[in-house]
Amino acid sequence: MAENDSLRxxxxxxxxxxxxxxxxxxxxxIPDPVATRTATxxxxxxxxxxxxxxxxxxxxxxxxxxxxxxxxxxxxxxEEVFIxxxxxxxxxxxxxxxxxxxxSLKKTPGRLRRSLSHPHxxxxxxxxxxxxxxxxxxxxxxxxxxxxxTWRALEALVDEGRCKAIGLSDVSVDKTxxxxxxxxxKPAVVHVESHPYLPQWDLxxxxxxxxxxxxxxxALGHSSEPNVLQDPIITAIAKRVNKTPAQxxxxxxxxxxxxxxxxxxxxxxxxxxxxxxxxxxxxxREISEGIKTRVRFNAVVExxxxxxxxxxxxx
Numbered sequence: 001m002a003e004n005d006s007l008r009x010x011x012x013x014x015x016x017x018x019x020x021x022x023x024x025x026x027x028x029x030i031p032d033p034v035a036t037r038t039a040t041x042x043x044x045x046x047x048x049x050x051x052x053x054x055x056x057x058x059x060x061x062x063x064x065x066x067x068x069x070x071x072x073x074x075x076x077x078x079e080e081v082f083i084x085x086x087x088x089x090x091x092x093x094x095x096x097x098x099x100x101x102x103x104s105l106k107k108t109p110g111r112l113r114r115s116l117s118h119p120h121x122x123x124x125x126x127x128x129x130x131x132x133x134x135x136x137x138x139x140x141x142x143x144x145x146x147x148x149x150t151w152r153a154l155e156a157l158v159d160e161g162r163c164k165a166i167g168l169s170d171v172s173v174d175k176t177x178x179x180x181x182x183x184x185x186k187p188a189v190v191h192v193e194s195h196p197y198l199p200q201w202d203l204x205x206x207x208x209x210x211x212x213x214x215x216x217x218x219a220l221g222h223s224s225e226p227n228v229l230q231d232p233i234i235t236a237i238a239k240r241v242n243k244t245p246a247q248x249x250x251x252x253x254x255x256x257x258x259x260x261x262x263x264x265x266x267x268x269x270x271x272x273x274x275x276x277x278x279x280x281x282x283x284x285r286e287i288s289e290g291i292k293t294r295v296r297f298n299a300v301v302e303x304x305x306x307x308x309x310x311x312x313x314x315x
Contacts, residue, residue: 005277008047010254014188015211018164021082021116021189023254024276025050027217027261033062035265040066042267044076046274052191052217052261054086055100056130060107084116086169086191087154089124093145096126097153101162116189117157118167119150121175121301139303147175148182155185167191167215170300173203180210191215194258195228196249196287197295208257217298219253219260220246224297233290237283250276252287 011020026043028051030036036059040051044066053063067083070076091100101117125132125140132140147168154166167189168176176190190207194200194216207214221228228234229245238245246262250273253260262273 007251007254007278008274008276012213012259013211014165014213015186016158016165016188018188019082019115021213021215021259022048022050023259024048024250024274025052025082025215025259025261026270027052027263028059028063029054029057029263030059030265032265033059036062037066039263039265039267039270041070042270043274044070044081046267046271048270048274049076049080050082050084050259052084052215053104054088055091055104056086056088060085060104064107082115084118084167084189084191087117087119087150088130089122090127090130090132092119092123092142092147092150093126094149094153097150098157098162101157105162115163116165116167117154117163118169118187118189118191119147119154121147121168121170122303123147123150147179151179151183155183158185165189167213172301173206176203176206176212180212186210187212189213189215189259191217193218193296193298193301194253194260195219195221196231196234196252196291197221197226197228197293198297199256199288204256204258213259214257215259215261216253217261219262220249221295222297224295226293226295231291231293233286237279237286241279241283243277244272246273247276248279248283248287251279252284255279255284256288 008024010023012023013020026048030039040063053060071078085104087097087100123142123145125142134140157163165188167187169191180186190212204214234245234248238248264270
């Protein structure tokens, strides 16, 4: 792999003509507010130009402060950074979508316009509680609204120029087809868990066919068991090309045609995760065809509740 390799700077065009999304993105799902701020600054300084945020993470204010600090330093311009947010499940009713989106903007100093907004799949009981539960601890779902209803409200945000593009989060290929076929403004991005143990080939094929960017979160498997980064095929390739297993997984993700998100609180690890260079084509095939383990680490696709987000104390 040559050091002048440009893989880390790959951008993927959006299907509505609103520009392109950097393939290598930084996820801000970091529970600690102080760590969120310092990690976001470190990510931007390392070279990341795509940030993934969400009202669900409860740290959009800190992400916004980090952005403003970097912009004021003059090293990076606002137009260089692609920022995404997600409308959480308790705000899926059409009348709640715009206020939720505006609330996310207000948490960002300077009211930075978002590049992308997308809803999660499930509809929870509307209200201020992000995790509504009944007396037995079961999630209270909202049967009075569909994802298509929510999508129409998101389309209005694009019409009004509030955000540049809209996408879907935590969806199956069938749900993606349903929204794509009915939508006036087509999904630009589909944000799902994907890594060598959950390659999502059917969804990726559909997205490529229809000009949708598939964005992989948990691209390194969250260090859960079985550990993707300890897979013998991954570790053998890493040794062969003199890169870390994480760098191998991230390169594979981009080279097979997906955007991705990676998260860390450690500046050295953040810099390492941006230092992604192209793999030999035979290594890409080896991962794609040789790894047979299939594991989904995140329960969100079944419950609407991300399994790796700790509940806030007292609510």
